[in-house]
Amino acid sequence: MSAPVLSRRLFLSASVMAGGGLLFDMAIPIAQAADASAVMLTAFVRIMPDNSVTIGAKNPEIGQGIKTMLPMLIAEELDVAWAQVRIEQTVVQESLYGPQVAGGSRATPVNWLPMRRAGAAARSMLVTAAAQLWGVDPARLTTGEGSVKDPATGKSATYASLAASAAALPVPDLETVPLKAPERFRIIGTPIKGVDTPAIVAGTPLFGIDLVLPGMLYAVLETCPVFGGTIKSANFDAIRAMPGIAHVLTIKGNGQAESLFDGIAILSESWWTANKARDALKIVWDTGTLTDFSSAGYEKAASERLAGKAETDIVRAGDVDARFSAAAKTVRADYSYPFLAHAPLEPQNCTALFKDGALEIWAPSQAPESGRKLVSTALNLPPEKITLRLTRIGGGFGRRLMNEYMVAAAAIAAQVPGIPVKLLYSRRDDMRRDFYRPAGWHGFSAALDAKGQMTALRDHFVTFGKDGKAARAAELGATELPAGLLPDILLEQSLLATNMPTGWLRAPGSNALAFAFQAFLDEVAEAGGKTLPDLLRELLSLKAEVPMGRGTFTSARAIAVIDKVCAMAGWKGGKGAKGSGRGFAFYFSHAGYFAEIVDASVATDGSVTIDKVWVAGDVGSQIINPLNALHQVQGSVIEGIGQALSGQKIVQTGGAVDQGNFDDYPLLRMPDAPEMDVAFVTSEYPPTGLGEPALPPVIPALVNAIYAATGKRIRTLPITADMLTA
Amino acid sequence: MAISFTVNGSQRDVAGDPDKPLLWVLREDLAMPGTKFGCGVGLCGACTVHLDGAPIRSCQTTLRDVAGARITTIEAVAQTPVGKRITQSWIALDVPQCGYCQAGQIMSATALLTQTPKPTDDDIDAAMAGNLCRCSTYLRIRAAIKAAAGTGA
Ligand code: FES
Ligand code: FES
Numbered sequence: 001m002s003a004p005v006l007s008r009r010l011f012l013s014a015s016v017m018a019g020g021g022l023l024f025d026m027a028i029p030i031a032q033a034a035d036a037s038a039v040m041l042t043a044f045v046r047i048m049p050d051n052s053v054t055i056g057a058k059n060p061e062i063g064q065g066i067k068t069m070l071p072m073l074i075a076e077e078l079d080v081a082w083a084q085v086r087i088e089q090t091v092v093q094e095s096l097y098g099p100q101v102a103g104g105s106r107a108t109p110v111n112w113l114p115m116r117r118a119g120a121a122a123r124s125m126l127v128t129a130a131a132q133l134w135g136v137d138p139a140r141l142t143t144g145e146g147s148v149k150d151p152a153t154g155k156s157a158t159y160a161s162l163a164a165s166a167a168a169l170p171v172p173d174l175e176t177v178p179l180k181a182p183e184r185f186r187i188i189g190t191p192i193k194g195v196d197t198p199a200i201v202a203g204t205p206l207f208g209i210d211l212v213l214p215g216m217l218y219a220v221l222e223t224c225p226v227f228g229g230t231i232k233s234a235n236f237d238a239i240r241a242m243p244g245i246a247h248v249l250t251i252k253g254n255g256q257a258e259s260l261f262d263g264i265a266i267l268s269e270s271w272w273t274a275n276k277a278r279d280a281l282k283i284v285w286d287t288g289t290l291t292d293f294s295s296a297g298y299e300k301a302a303s304e305r306l307a308g309k310a311e312t313d314i315v316r317a318g319d320v321d322a323r324f325s326a327a328a329k330t331v332r333a334d335y336s337y338p339f340l341a342h343a344p345l346e347p348q349n350c351t352a353l354f355k356d357g358a359l360e361i362w363a364p365s366q367a368p369e370s371g372r373k374l375v376s377t378a379l380n381l382p383p384e385k386i387t388l389r390l391t392r393i394g395g396g397f398g399r400r401l402m403n404e405y406m407v408a409a410a411a412i413a414a415q416v417p418g419i420p421v422k423l424l425y426s427r428r429d430d431m432r433r434d435f436y437r438p439a440g441w442h443g444f445s446a447a448l449d450a451k452g453q454m455t456a457l458r459d460h461f462v463t464f465g466k467d468g469k470a471a472r473a474a475e476l477g478a479t480e481l482p483a484g485l486l487p488d489i490l491l492e493q494s495l496l497a498t499n500m501p502t503g504w505l506r507a508p509g510s511n512a513l514a515f516a517f518q519a520f521l522d523e524v525a526e527a528g529g530k531t532l533p534d535l536l537r538e539l540l541s542l543k544a545e546v547p548m549g550r551g552t553f554t555s556a557r558a559i560a561v562i563d564k565v566c567a568m569a570g571w572k573g574g575k576g577a578k579g580s581g582r583g584f585a586f587y588f589s590h591a592g593y594f595a596e597i598v599d600a601s602v603a604t605d606g607s608v609t610i611d612k613v614w615v616a617g618d619v620g621s622q623i624i625n626p627l628n629a630l631h632q633v634q635g636s637v638i639e640g641i642g643q644a645l646s647g648q649k650i651v652q653t654g655g656a657v658d659q660g661n662f663d664d665y666p667l668l669r670m671p672d673a674p675e676m677d678v679a680f681v682t683s684e685y686p687p688t689g690l691g692e693p694a695l696p697p698v699i700p701a702l703v704n705a706i707y708a709a710t711g712k713r714i715r716t717l718p719i720t721a722d723m724l725t726a
Numbered sequence: 727m728a729i730s731f732t733v734n735g736s737q738r739d740v741a742g743d744p745d746k747p748l749l750w751v752l753r754e755d756l757a758m759p760g761t762k763f764g765c766g767v768g769l770c771g772a773c774t775v776h777l778d779g780a781p782i783r784s785c786q787t788t789l790r791d792v793a794g795a796r797i798t799t800i801e802a803v804a805q806t807p808v809g810k811r812i813t814q815s816w817i818a819l820d821v822p823q824c825g826y827c828q829a830g831q832i833m834s835a836t837a838l839l840t841q842t843p844k845p846t847d848d849d850i851d852a853a854m855a856g857n858l859c860r861c862s863t864y865l866r867i868r869a870a871i872k873a874a875a876g877t878g879a
Contacts, residue, residue, distance in 0.1 A: 061824075062824055063822075063823035063824025063825065063826075063861045064823075065823075193817070193820040194820055194822060194823075194825075196822075196825060197816075197817055197820055197821075197822055197825075198817055200822045200825035200828050200829075201804075201813045201816045201817055201822070201828065201832065202760075202800070202801070202804065202813070203758075203759075203760020203761070203799065203800030203801045203829050204760070205759045205760070206825070207762075207825075207826060209759070209762070209763065210759040212757065212759070269754075270746075270750065270754050271750065271754065272746055272747065272750040272754065273743075343860060344824070344826075344860055345762075345764050345770065345772060345824070345826045345827050345858065345859070345860040345861075346762070346764075346824070346826045347763070347764075392824075392825070393824060394762075394824050394825070394826030395824045395826060395860045395861060396824075397860070424763075426766060427764065427765045427766055427767070627820055628820075631820070631823055631863070631866070634862060634863075634865055634866075635823055635861050635862040635863070637862075638862035638864065638865075639862055642862070661765055661767055661769055662765050662769040662770055662858060663767075663769055667858050667860060668862065668864075669855050669856075669858065669864075670850070670851060670854045670855055670857070670859075670864040670867065670868065671851040671855055673862065673864035673865055673868075675865075676865065
């Protein structure tokens with residue numbers, strides 16, 4: 001992702017921004033003030049005549065709390081009271097607002113300074129306006145609660161009274177505009193409730209699925225259950241003749257899962273009617289050899305690969321072979337995990353209107369700008385002819401980083417100009433038309449010396465991809481710890497072909513790799529006569545820092561969270577009372593350091609109960625919204641437990657996905673949500689994101705706890721009762 | 727022929743296929759999108775409404791089934807004394823994350839407290855196990871129910 005930008009050009013363009021037609025309350029472009037006497041200061045701040053302040057929230061809200069958090073940063077530096085603030089979702093226009101993506105837990109690091117600078121710039125303009133009005137030096141003026149004050153004279157002026165003259169002033173240099181010292185924060189660091197919470201609780205329409213436009217038709221889309229299949233023929237006329245069906249359309253795909261597959265769209269005034277008509281749909285698909293792909297086939301191929309030589313090196317450091325020949329002890333184990341679906345509770349949907357050669361789209365998308373590009377290419381329409389509005393999103397988890405529903409909605413709308421169309425997936429569509437967390441297989445071995453020190457690690461990773469390149473979200477990085485710490489390490493891979501579309505699931509890569517690596521390291525620790533926290537402390541003492549992707553891994557930060565969680569739980573190793581045990585794991589992802597401990601009990605029937613979870617995390621110097629931070633951690637941890645324990649596994653047969661709803665793809669339910677203690681260790685580093693990094697370590701902590709309770713190593717997910725009763 | 731029933735105290739007459747689920751009648755025919763579609767087959771609870779005071783899955787209840795019935799939805803549940811306490815508690819504890827499941831959660835929780843004013847943990851589990859929350863707001867849902875019941879820790 002490109003660096004955060006909030007250029008002067010961006011600010012100056014605010015005043016000339018044009019707004020399109022608009023029917024959806026929460027998508028009013030911030031610059032399109034309903035009240036003519038309101039004043040825009042910067043692209044993000046609108047001062048209202050009653051001295052309330054409207055702040056633009058630019059990023060997609062998927063439940064991660066960003067619609068509250070980014071405006072908190074602006075409000076802090078603008079120096080207004082939170083009670084004065086109203087928040088509006090902005091349109092998608094990255095040239096004006098900077099990156100508008102919900103992914104990678106990147107919003108905090110990317111926006112921490114730019115959003116504060118936006119608020120500070122507006123404040124500075126208001127202060128200058130007051131100084132000019134009163135003929136005094138701006139340096140002696142103060143602000144607070146939406147007013148500029150002159151302590152020397154006792155004069156005070158509201159922002160509203162100064163806004164018009166402030167707007168005529170030049171925008172200060174964003175790089176040098178003064179920012180508050182953290183000890184003066186009054187909004188940042190305080191628990192702020194979600195801005196949409198009252199509307200959600202009242203059942204107010206907020207989500208993409210709720211949007212209704214005059215004359216709108218609903219669409220269902222049938223695509224080939226075998227990914228990549230194309231249409232040979234279909235009984236269009238029979239469907240067209242059914243009551244309530246307005247259109248039956250052929251959608252010609254381009255063969256790309258992330259853009260547009262072949263399909264048949266059925267349009268009706270009622271989604272239920274359109275969806276029911278699908279039962280009568282008879283399509284002959286051309287699937288060629290795509291039906292050869294299956295989970296059983298991947299299992300077989302993966303075990304063959306693991307038994308043989310790897311195709312390529314990911315990282316080869318030191319002399320692993322020499323360490324293994326000199327080893328006093330070696331540990332070997334294979335780990336694997338399944339494909340997973342995202343299953344956000346709001347099924348994929350998108351509303352589009354094609355009119356006069358231009359498209360207007362209302363999309364619950366985590367990456368709307370990349371959707372615009374896909375639509376532009378697929379429909380051969382210039383991007384500037386596509387207006388994109390965000391709705392609130394009923395769960396993302398990475399699913400909505402993909403935009404195929406946006407392309408499909410646009411392709412359908414383009415065939416019925418002037419009629420707004422809402423494409424809505426059924427739950428089965430959503431489950432069977434996902435971009436799955438890829439399955440993976442690891443053949444691990446470790447060497448230990450006579451003192452029980454780990455001296456080398458090897459992992460043969462079997463994953464999906466082609467032409468030497470791993471598929472989307474199927475990569476293992478060269479910096480996967482303990483690479484970078486341990487001098488002798490070999491990570492290598494072999495690739496399997498698939499037609500399964502793969503994609504990023506919350507904490508992509510990490511959600512699977514943490515399980516495999518931290519569970520295997522627990523085996524290595526045991527072989528060395530120590531606990532996993534001690535093994536990790538040893539590894540972390542080998543190097544103070546490891547360069548990683550965008551940043552640097554700092555060992556001291558890892559040690560601090562390990563120490564913290566051990567202190568919280570009173571860690572003395574894994575052994576518990578009969579049938580219960582305690583497991584530990586640490587993982588670094590998305591710039592966050594998380595150590596977690598799980599207490600679990602296993603009954604004689606193999607059922608697992610989580611008694612408690614402890615979490616210690618370091619995401620930098622400042623927890624911006626402590627309330628939402630806790631929610632993100634709770635949600636991540638419970639999601640991880642659900643992946644491991646609820647039976648989540650996507651299986652492919654004959655090129656298509658078997659699962660179709662929450663009966664065969666269960667989510668964790670309330671009775672299984674465990675008690676949790678969460679603590680943040682603050683450090684001197686800039687704040688980073690919290691949407692993801694608490695998830696990965698809970699899965700290995702859980703399987704390590706199960707081992708402590710039962711002596712049984714879980715090396716394959718999901719955990720099933722028969723693994724624990726055999 | 728139109729089928730008559732009351733929704734949030736007003737009489738509604740809906741013509742159309744009597745097999746149409748109440749969920750879609752509410753969302754499409756009555757322009758009340760607060761009740762949510764999650765699975766369509768009774769597995770997620772997002773579509774929960776009250777029928778004569780009892781929680782039901784509106785995706786599994788047809789228009790024909792509700793003839794003469796009294797339906798309450800998320801749009802008006804806060805007008806009941808228990809619904810008001812529940813929704814206030816939801817706001818006080820900032821329960822929602824994405825928010826999509828919350829209409830169903832609130833309807834199930836309100837039905838629980840109406841029936842069982844001081845629910846135990848087991849009562850809460852039993853009443854709420856049918857409502858999925860993909861964002862995993864379960865800990866706060868439990869706390870908010872207890873707070874509304876005055877049994878909070
Ligand atoms: S939509 Fe009715 S239970 Fe899921
Ligand atoms: S809050 Fe997102 S599904 Fe419950």
